[in-house]
Amino acid sequence: MHRLFLRDIGTVVLPLAVLFAVLPYFYDNGLLLLNFVVFLVLAQGLNLTYGFSGYLPFGYVGFFGAGAYGFSMMMTLASAPPLLAVLGGGVAALLVGLLLTPLLRLQGAYFGLASLAASEALLHLIGNPSLQDLTGGPYGVRLNTPYAPQSTYVLAIVILVLTMGLVAWLRHSRFGLQLQAARDNSLAASMAGIDIVFGRLVVWLASAVAAGLIGAVFAWRASTFFPDAVFDINFSIFAIVFTLFGGAGTLLGPVLGVMLLYGLYNAIGVSAPQYFQLGFGLLIVVLVLFFPEGLAAIPRRWARHG
Amino acid sequence: MSALLQTTGLEAGYGGVQVLWGVDLDVQENETVVLLGPNGAGKTTLLKCLMGLLPTRGGSIQFRGQDISRLPSRARVRLGLSYMSELAVFSDLTVDENIDLGALFVDRAIARRRRDELYALFPILLEKKRQAAGGLSGGQRKMLGVAKALAAEPKLLVMDEPSAGLSPLLVSTVIKSLAQCRSGGLSLLIAEQNVKFLELGDRVFTMEGGRIAFGGTPAAIQADDGLRRAYFGLGV
Numbered sequence: 279m280h281r282l283f284l285r286d287i288g289t290v291v292l293p294l295a296v297l298f299a300v301l302p303y304f305y306d307n308g309l310l311l312l313n314f315v316v317f318l319v320l321a322q323g324l325n326l327t328y329g330f331s332g333y334l335p336f337g338y339v340g341f342f343g344a345g346a347y348g349f350s351m352m353m354t355l356a357s358a359p360p361l362l363a364v365l366g367g368g369v370a371a372l373l374v375g376l377l378l379t380p381l382l383r384l385q386g387a388y389f390g391l392a393s394l395a396a397s398e399a400l401l402h403l404i405g406n407p408s409l410q411d412l413t414g415g416p417y418g419v420r421l422n423t424p425y426a427p428q429s430t431y432v433l434a435i436v437i438l439v440l441t442m443g444l445v446a447w448l449r450h451s452r453f454g455l456q457l458q459a460a461r462d463n464s465l466a467a468s469m470a471g472i473d474i475v476f477g478r479l480v481v482w483l484a485s486a487v488a489a490g491l492i493g494a495v496f497a498w499r500a501s502t503f504f505p506d507a508v509f510d511i512n513f514s515i516f517a518i519v520f521t522l523f524g525g526a527g528t529l530l531g532p533v534l535g536v537m538l539l540y541g542l543y544n545a546i547g548v549s550a551p552q553y554f555q556l557g558f559g560l561l562i563v564v565l566v567l568f569f570p571e572g573l574a575a576i577p578r579r580w581a582r583h584g
Numbered sequence: 585m586s587a588l589l590q591t592t593g594l595e596a597g598y599g600g601v602q603v604l605w606g607v608d609l610d611v612q613e614n615e616t617v618v619l620l621g622p623n624g625a626g627k628t629t630l631l632k633c634l635m636g637l638l639p640t641r642g643g644s645i646q647f648r649g650q651d652i653s654r655l656p657s658r659a660r661v662r663l664g665l666s667y668m669s670e671l672a673v674f675s676d677l678t679v680d681e682n683i684d685l686g687a688l689f690v691d692r693a694i695a696r697r698r699r700d701e702l703y704a705l706f707p708i709l710l711e712k713k714r715q716a717a718g719g720l721s722g723g724q725r726k727m728l729g730v731a732k733a734l735a736a737e738p739k740l741l742v743m744d745e746p747s748a749g750l751s752p753l754l755v756s757t758v759i760k761s762l763a764q765c766r767s768g769g770l771s772l773l774i775a776e777q778n779v780k781f782l783e784l785g786d787r788v789f790t791m792e793g794g795r796i797a798f799g800g801t802p803a804a805i806q807a808d809d810g811l812r813r814a815y816f817g818l819g820v
């Protein structure tokens with residue numbers, strides 16, 4: 279294994295996992311901690327596709343919802359054990375990802391909007407009253423799974439470690455270098471003999487699976503939810519804003535984005551939503567104006583202009 | 585003996601406009617071919633077809649005895665067909681990294697030795713090896729484009745207007761370095777408008793209106809009054 283990859287695992291991924299593993303002993307709002315991990319996975323999962331191929335899926339929540347429903351249907355229809363059902367959630371998202379691969383032919387805003395439309399279509403398909411026997415339709419899902427806050431939390435941390443491990447590997451492997459090259463200049467990349475389409479497909483599907491797995495964990499923890507709750511566009515928006523704020527294509531960036539912005543959201547967003555939106559908006563304006571590459575790019579900039 | 589590269593009746597175009605009308609062109613091993621022609625003659629379109637950046641509509645492209653006209657670009661590059669364009673450098677990456685990426689599919693030990701040779705060939709790049717390619721001057725970017733293309737250990741290097749945007753002095757420098765590359769047993773196909781490149785060519789093709797108008801030695805083009813008028817602007 280590459281030295282830099284191991285360094286990233288040792289200095290970022292594992293410390294973060296350990297931090298979240300011990301936090302419940304000091305802080306007893308378990309649901310909030312789980313939500314942090316969920317958004318960390320979503321931000322890093324989005325980072326896989328946006329940071330390494332340049333595709334920004336506004337409909338990213340579609341994979342999350344597919345994972346939640348994949349899990350629920352495995353539980354209700356097949357009475358699968360929960361762990362297997364979580365994998366089923368990942369597979370459901372993978373299938374949706376495969377189905378949507380033709381979208382990768384689109385570029386920029388067209389891709390973003392098409393993926394948004396796809397996630398809405400999936401929501402209305404799943405929430406259709408005539409599918410009530412299969413999905414629960416608009417009346418939502420009510421699972422009889424054992425309520426297992428500890429298992430779901432540990433599972434979420436495992437998924438986070440896997441997702442971040444993949445980001446770290448892409449940052450330092452030959453395959454990841456090819457992807458970054460293709461993202462920056464696809465002509466130059468194809469003239470270096472790089473298989474651009476294959477690389478994009480890999481990160482697209484990996485990104486789908488990450489959201490699907492964490493969606494399954496979310497469904498397990500919630501056990502009762504309506505379709506709107508797991509296809510909420512805010513999941514996409516939060517994941518995008520956190521990733522861009524921190525710095526796409528980096529390992530630490532999305533972590534900083536989630537910690538700062540989701541932290542801010544929970545600190546004042548619930549009690550004083552008007553100040554939160556003001557602060558949130560100002561932060562994003564300042565960031566876009568002065569640090570378009572995200573927080574993680576600031577030290578690099580200083581180094582360059584040193 | 586079969587040619588290194590041979591196009592037969594090649595046709596191509598964009599949308600409703602056909603640009604190439606049956607192009608027959610060949611490049612032999614260890615040969616430098618210069619493709620001359622005015623703007624709009626179809627030179628760039630022909631090169632794009634060779635590299636797989638534009639689908640062909642008819643005819644065939646043989647490279648090293650294999651029909652490559654349906655292969656994706658990356659497969660052509662891996663077969664030993666390399667394309668030089670200043671657009672094909674990564675501006676955000678350093679000179680060193682660009683050359684490394686050029687050699688992505690070359691054995692690492694060979695690639696390292698090759699890089700030293702390339703820096704010997706283009707000393708200016710060695711000085712700038714830790715700088716971002718986006719900060720290089722036009723001439724340096726061209727050199728980097730050539731170096732990146734050569735790092736892939738190609739059999740045939742295809743170049744689209746290496747002189748474009750360069751001062752006459754830099755054009756001479758580029759010609760000199762290309763002459764050096766050629767001595768290493770490499771074939772070159774150079775599309776140009778600048779007749780100074782004729783001195784490099786073993787053979788010359790001229791293109792007009794999407795067809796090959798003339799093919800022969802540089803001496804033959806000089807001997808032909810019509811061609812001399814067209815390309816050298818000399819009165820007869």
